[in-house]
Amino acid sequence: MVVGGHEDHSGARRILREFVRLSGGFAARIAVVATAAEDPAAAAAAYVDAFASLGAPARAVRVADRREAGDFAVADLLRQATGIFFTGGDQLRITAMLGGTPCEAALRQAHGAGAVVAGTSAGASAMSSTMIVGGRSDASPRREVVRMSPGLGLLPELVIDQHFAQRGRLSRLLAALAQNPGLLGVGVDEDTAFVVDGDGVLRVVGSATVTVLDGRGVRLSTASEADLDQSLTLTGVVLHVLSDGYRFDIRARRPYPPAPEGAE
Amino acid sequence: MVVGGHEDHSGARRILREFVRLSGGFAARIAVVATAAEDPAAAAAAYVDAFASLGAPARAVRVADRREAGDFAVADLLRQATGIFFTGGDQLRITAMLGGTPCEAALRQAHGAGAVVAGTSAGASAMSSTMIVGGRSDASPRREVVRMSPGLGLLPELVIDQHFAQRGRLSRLLAALAQNPGLLGVGVDEDTAFVVDGDGVLRVVGSATVTVLDGRGVRLSTASEADLDQSLTLTGVVLHVLSDGYRFDIRARRPYPPAPEGAE
Numbered sequence: 001m002v003v004g005g006h007e008d009h010s011g012a013r014r015i016l017r018e019f020v021r022l023s024g025g026f027a028a029r030i031a032v033v034a035t036a037a038e039d040p041a042a043a044a045a046a047y048v049d050a051f052a053s054l055g056a057p058a059r060a061v062r063v064a065d066r067r068e069a070g071d072f073a074v075a076d077l078l079r080q081a082t083g084i085f086f087t088g089g090d091q092l093r094i095t096a097m098l099g100g101t102p103c104e105a106a107l108r109q110a111h112g113a114g115a116v117v118a119g120t121s122a123g124a125s126a127m128s129s130t131m132i133v134g135g136r137s138d139a140s141p142r143r144e145v146v147r148m149s150p151g152l153g154l155l156p157e158l159v160i161d162q163h164f165a166q167r168g169r170l171s172r173l174l175a176a177l178a179q180n181p182g183l184l185g186v187g188v189d190e191d192t193a194f195v196v197d198g199d200g201v202l203r204v205v206g207s208a209t210v211t212v213l214d215g216r217g218v219r220l221s222t223a224s225e226a227d228l229d230q231s232l233t234l235t236g237v238v239l240h241v242l243s244d245g246y247r248f249d250i251r252a253r254r255p256y257p258p259a260p261e262g263a264e
Numbered sequence: 265m266v267v268g269g270h271e272d273h274s275g276a277r278r279i280l281r282e283f284v285r286l287s288g289g290f291a292a293r294i295a296v297v298a299t300a301a302e303d304p305a306a307a308a309a310a311y312v313d314a315f316a317s318l319g320a321p322a323r324a325v326r327v328a329d330r331r332e333a334g335d336f337a338v339a340d341l342l343r344q345a346t347g348i349f350f351t352g353g354d355q356l357r358i359t360a361m362l363g364g365t366p367c368e369a370a371l372r373q374a375h376g377a378g379a380v381v382a383g384t385s386a387g388a389s390a391m392s393s394t395m396i397v398g399g400r401s402d403a404s405p406r407r408e409v410v411r412m413s414p415g416l417g418l419l420p421e422l423v424i425d426q427h428f429a430q431r432g433r434l435s436r437l438l439a440a441l442a443q444n445p446g447l448l449g450v451g452v453d454e455d456t457a458f459v460v461d462g463d464g465v466l467r468v469v470g471s472a473t474v475t476v477l478d479g480r481g482v483r484l485s486t487a488s489e490a491d492l493d494q495s496l497t498l499t500g501v502v503l504h505v506l507s508d509g510y511r512f513d514i515r516a517r518r519p520y521p522p523a524p525e526g527a528e
Contacts, residue, residue: 137432138431140473140505141473165402165405165432167402167432168402168433169432171429174503192495207495208404209404219519220519230507231453231473231508232507234505236504237502237503237505238500238502239477239501239503240498240500241405241501242497243495243496243497244495246497255484255500257484
């Protein structure tokens, strides 16, 4: 589950509620990982409280440095979770602390076994193989407007950007896509999330939209010949804007209407 | 010629230079119309000076209200121009002052006879049949994020937005396109312009990019059923980012590489 940041914590809490439901509801074992946050204790506590108020048992799993990420007792907490939630902050802290550690292995194992792995804002970006870590939002698509790093790789075909409409991040997502049009660029708005099921079908949850940029049909990308500060040309991207309930098949690259009432 | 605003006035001045060239160079008769500007005299003077410094005779043609727009002597100045340049400001002033007047008729006549009609920023928006006059840049595509009004209609198939990448205006252009996917949405970055020739081929000039959103293949738009504040779904938009020299055939909806050196 990938959340675009600033999800509602006080009203209907649709996104947090959906995470709880997918994690098993009252029977969920939720682990909150606030490694990305500047103040991990405070960030974790806010989510533990939020999940508790929705009736789901949650605990903070502290992974503040690589030593803690190497602790097998900590890794076990992740392995046993039915839902793992990464808070916002700096996505580089997530990969720099977890990369190659027993905690990362436990995360993958839990994910493989069916646990829901969710991330908001920085936690969202970290889900892809190559993650966006920074850039500019006020310029045309150029290689220099996006900086990328190796992510956790739970969603390998995607490159994700968050706070998408709110911060006008089209250029940096396009600049990433221009460098490998085989990827699917996904921009997630605030208070909006998408859930990817086992068949690779993405479903939107939340008040705003998920923008999907499909690069597979790109005819021309000048990314390999352009200087860092040179405006790119990129033709033939297919763009879909999807609101609550709409779905997208990542493999087939096709949008779908919401599932009928009552179906899952 | 449609300019995304903030075109270079002090360096290579590629956009202003191209306007002068298309208008006839030393033999040009350029009319500057600053109707959109808050201080029309100052805005017009800046462009008259800019064109003069490029060797082209230019004069300010004052159309500050509908009385002046009805003045046949003023209209004659527009009719005789080989290049007419609309400054930035408020696009509603352009249409509210010129709409249905002899000056507007003269503008169309000059355009039909081959004069180059250019507009920057507000002047750019006014070129389409339905023009964007305002909206929000920090939200997902919803009907309420874009306000539209009747424009001058010199480029009837287009809906234009300016300062595009710099102000993150994807959502409002998509919200406009969702309401009539038959249009071609064109987002023009600052210091960037496009020129449309007699065959309806658009060519990019400038340092950044022109983003073309082709709605013809849209499979689904929820614009007619969504509330004003409801996030839209819009699938199957084809997006092209075009940098300097790249072209786009508006009728065929196809991008083209730059023309070979020396060709026009």
